[in-house]
Amino acid sequence: MVDHFYFDERLGIPVPDLRVEWDEYSKETQQFILLHWEKIRGSIPDRIAELEQEINYKQAKLSDESDFPLSCKLNTEIAELASIINDLWLWYRADQTVSTKVHQ
Template sequence: MEEHFSIDTRLGIPIPDLKKEWDEYSKYTQQAILLYWEKVRGKIPDRITDLEEVINQKQAQLSDESDFARSCQLNSEIADLASIINDLWLWYRSNQEMAGKMHN
């Protein structure tokens, strides 16, 4: 199924990368894609938890940081991680509809 997904290095998960319209795939391939996606999708909350832990560590560093430049860098890193979390939630929620097709 990897041929229907590509690794998003920023998000740290494979995301759908379909080369054809959904209806052009056989029912068997559709089911296989949906099953694979459901496995990936199930790992998204764990990925988010891991990123939240990193944010918490960086926030702890930030609270003890007196160097302005380093504080700015930490804030930027925290914002980047928060953006990744937001995008992961979007993938998780927007693709519930895709996962719902699996059960029809």
């Protein structure tokens, strides 16, 4: 199962790493992949909430920051966290149709 996923350091979650076309996997392997992905997918909102807390913390620091270079650094970090959240939502939504196959 681990062969079909890799841990994405930036996103903080495992993501699919399918090396052949979906139909080339056996039905059993497809089922295992889908079930594993559903577990990962279910954790994405929690990961997003963690990142939102980091953003809120950095925004609070930014509102009190008078050092321009540090303000720029905080803004960059906030933008990167927002980008990660966007990518996580894309992963979360990308396979909603696939997730229905798990239950069929």
